[in-house]
Amino acid sequence: MPVQWYPGHMAKARRIMEDRVRQVDVVIELVDARLPLSSRNPALQDLSSKKPRLVVMTREDLADPRATHAWLAAFASDDILAVPVNTTNGNGFSQVRDGLRKLAAAKIQRAMEKGLQRSVVRAMVVGIPNVGKSSFINQFAKRSVAKTGNKPGVTRTEQWVRMGDIELLDTPGVLWPKIETPEQGLRLAISGAVKDQIYDMEEGLAFFLCFASQHYPDLLIQRYGLSHIPVVEWTDLPTVWPQIADMIEEIGRKRGMLGRGGVVDEERVAKMVIKEVQDGVLGHMTFEWPQSIEDDRTALR
Ligand SMILES: Nc1nc2c(ncn2[C@@H]2O[C@H](COP(=O)(O)OP(=O)(O)OP(=O)(O)O)[C@@H](O)[C@H]2O)c(=O)[nH]1
Numbered sequence: 001m002p003v004q005w006y007p008g009h010m011a012k013a014r015r016i017m018e019d020r021v022r023q024v025d026v027v028i029e030l031v032d033a034r035l036p037l038s039s040r041n042p043a044l045q046d047l048s049s050k051k052p053r054l055v056v057m058t059r060e061d062l063a064d065p066r067a068t069h070a071w072l073a074a075f076a077s078d079d080i081l082a083v084p085v086n087t088t089n090g091n092g093f094s095q096v097r098d099g100l101r102k103l104a105a106a107k108i109q110r111a112m113e114k115g116l117q118r119s120v121v122r123a124m125v126v127g128i129p130n131v132g133k134s135s136f137i138n139q140f141a142k143r144s145v146a147k148t149g150n151k152p153g154v155t156r157t158e159q160w161v162r163m164g165d166i167e168l169l170d171t172p173g174v175l176w177p178k179i180e181t182p183e184q185g186l187r188l189a190i191s192g193a194v195k196d197q198i199y200d201m202e203e204g205l206a207f208f209l210c211f212a213s214q215h216y217p218d219l220l221i222q223r224y225g226l227s228h229i230p231v232v233e234w235t236d237l238p239t240v241w242p243q244i245a246d247m248i249e250e251i252g253r254k255r256g257m258l259g260r261g262g263v264v265d266e267e268r269v270a271k272m273v274i275k276e277v278q279d280g281v282l283g284h285m286t287f288e289w290p291q292s293i294e295d296d297r298t299a300l301r
């Protein structure tokens with residue numbers, strides 16, 4: 001397992017969340033549009049089973065639009081309301097507001113029937129580290145109320161923010177992804193959900209190059225000017241390394257990432273490529289597709 005989480009924080013976050021969930025009408029579950037399944041946490045189901053949930057897919061600007069389309073269809077077929085957003089420019093936020101009103105409508109209707117003056121929709125944001133929770137709240141509030149940063153674990157405090165008829169809790173609502181396979185951990189790692197220090201970046205690089213060689217070879221060629229891209233199926237680091245070594249060598253030489261004796265510094269290459277992947281520099285990519293689509297992806301190209 002390449003990834004380690006922090007069970008102490010997890011237990012505390014869960015207690016805080018259980019308490020907060022009771023105060024809201026709708027739970028906004030943020031997932032990363034590039035890995036909408038791996039960036040979920042099944043525990044949220046227990047935490048918020050009685051509350052309507054809105055799935056918000058962050059970083060739609062980095063994801064492959066064809067995949068986002070497929071994910072929306074998959075969520076819809078499961079009767080889950082999902083909205084792709086870009087928290088940096090506000091794309092999708094009007095659909096978020098509409099979605100929240102729709103999901104809270106029944107509850108507000110009941111309150112009004114009881115004669116209670118209650119037209120404000122209360123919501124809270126939950127999601128895994130670095131998924132964009134603070135950016136979402138800031139974009140929602142149209143001002144900076146929550147601290148953001150491209151490192152997991154930035155948010156420390158919480159508060160309510162009100163915009164029109166919607167009130168949002170700026171709670172850290174941190175969920176840790178439940179990692180069931182090494183591949184899931186690696187997808188999370190290359191997406192930026194995991195601190196760099198706690199996984200093997202060369203393994204992350206190898207995993208990414210295998211993935212991209214299969215699904216996005218053009219983006220590798222465009223970004224790194226690679227002359228030859230073998231299609232490599234990811235299994236594990238020692239098995240795939242010999243097959244991707246030439247690619248790493250070529251990237252390292254082109255970028256001048258040489259160490260002692262003119263040998264390519266593989267660790268530097270790993271850091272650089274993963275950073276570029278996390279920042280979306282290579283182009284639109286989605287790391288996992290709904291299963292039915294995955295099977296005939298080539299048909300979609
Ligand atoms: N391109 C793009 N970047 C995003 C988007 N949402 C968030 N980011 C970036 O992702 C990084 C993390 O965002 P935060 O809002 O700090 O994430 P968080 O979930 O609050 O993180 P923690 O509080 O550390 O758990 C920041 O650098 C954001 O600018 C998005 O929709 N598109």
Ligand SMILES: [Mg+2]
Pocket residue numbers: 133134135146147148154155
């Ligand atoms: Mg935050």
